[in-house]
Amino acid sequence: QVQLVESGGGVVPPGGSLRLSCAASGFTFTDYGIHWVRQAPGKGLEWVAIVFYDDSSNKYYADSVRGRFTISRDNAKNTVYLQMNSLRAEDTAVYYCARRGLMEGHPVDYWGLGTLVTVSS
Amino acid sequence: DTVMTQSPLSLPVTPGEPASMSCRSSQSLLHSNGYKYVNWYLQKPGKSPQLLIFLGSNRASGVPDRFSGSGSGTDFTLKISRVEAEDVGIYYCMQALQFPVTFGGGTKVEIK
Numbered sequence: 555q556v557q558l559v560e561s562g563g564g565v566v567p568p569g570g571s572l573r574l575s576c577a578a579s580g581f582t583f584t585d586y587g588i589h590w591v592r593q594a595p596g597k598g599l600e601w602v603a604i605v606f607y608d609d610s611s612n613k614y615y616a617d618s619v620r621g622r623f624t625i626s627r628d629n630a631k632n633t634v635y636l637q638m639n640s641l642r643a644e645d646t647a648v649y650y651c652a653r654r655g656l657m658e659g660h661p662v663d664y665w666g667l668g669t670l671v672t673v674s675s
Numbered sequence: 676d677t678v679m680t681q682s683p684l685s686l687p688v689t690p691g692e693p694a695s696m697s698c699r700s701s702q703s704l705l706h707s708n709g710y711k712y713v714n715w716y717l718q719k720p721g722k723s724p725q726l727l728i729f730l731g732s733n734r735a736s737g738v739p740d741r742f743s744g745s746g747s748g749t750d751f752t753l754k755i756s757r758v759e760a761e762d763v764g765i766y767y768c769m770q771a772l773q774f775p776v777t778f779g780g781g782t783k784v785e786i787k
Contacts, residue, residue: 565705589776598765598767598770598778598779598780598781599716599718599724599767599778599781600778601775601776601777601778603778604774614774614775615775616676616775617775650723650724655726655729657729658708658710658730659706659710659712659714659729659730659771660771661714661726661729661730661769661771662714662716662724662726662769662771662776663726663729663735664726665724665725666723667723667724668723
C-alpha cells in the first residue's frame with residue numbers, strides 16, 4: 555500500500571536550519587510529484603512546495619518560504635527532502651509530505667503522518 | 676493567488692441528518708478541459724487529511740456515497756446525506772488549478 559513517512563523534525567532556534575525527509579513506498583515513485591504541506595498548531599493547512607517526478611527545475615514554492623526552503627528528490631532512494639534555512643517562529647508546524655495524484659486534476663491523494671518542527675529559542 | 680473561503684466555520688450536526696458546507700474561490704476553477712479543479716478533504720481529530728472528492732464531484736476510492744460534491748466555477752458545496760459519528764472533523768477545500776495550491780480555512784463538523 556502507499557506509504558509516505560516523514561522524518562527529521564525537531565526543535566531548532568530561530569535562524570537555524572533543518573532538513574526533512576519523506577520516504578515513499580508502495581507505488582512507482584518516479585511517476586509522481588510530491589508536495590510538502592504544513593499545519594501550524596491549531597491552524598489550517600498551508601501548502602509549502604512541490605517537486606515534480608524528475609526533480610527538474612519544475613518546482614514551485616509558497617511565497618512564505620521561497621528563498622529559504624529548497625525541495626529536492628532522490629529517485630534512487632524513493633525520498634523527497636525539504637531543506638529549511640533561516641527558520642522563523644512562524645514556520646513552527648507539522649509538516650506533511652503528500653502525493654500528487656495522477657488522475658485528472660492531480661489532487662493530493664495520499665498524505666504521510668507528518669513530522670513536527672518547532673522553531674524556538 | 677486564489678483565495679478559498681469556507682463557510683460556516685463550525686457546523687453542529689445530528690447523526691442521521693444531512694449536512695452541507697460551502698467553499699468559494701476568488702477565481703474560477705474551471706479548467707479549459709471542462710473540469711473544476713477543486714478537491715475536498717476531511718481531517719479527523721489527530722489524523723492526516725484524507726481525500727474525499729476530486730474535480731469537484733468525484734468521490735475518491737473508498738469514500739462512502741453519502742458524500743457528494745457539486746458547484747460552479749467559483750462556488751462549491753460538499754454535502755453529507757446522512758451524517759454518521761465518524762464524519763466529525765475538519766473539512767477543507769483545496770484548489771489545484773494553479774500554483775500556489777491554496778486551501779480554505781476549514782469547516783469543523785461536530786456532533787450536537
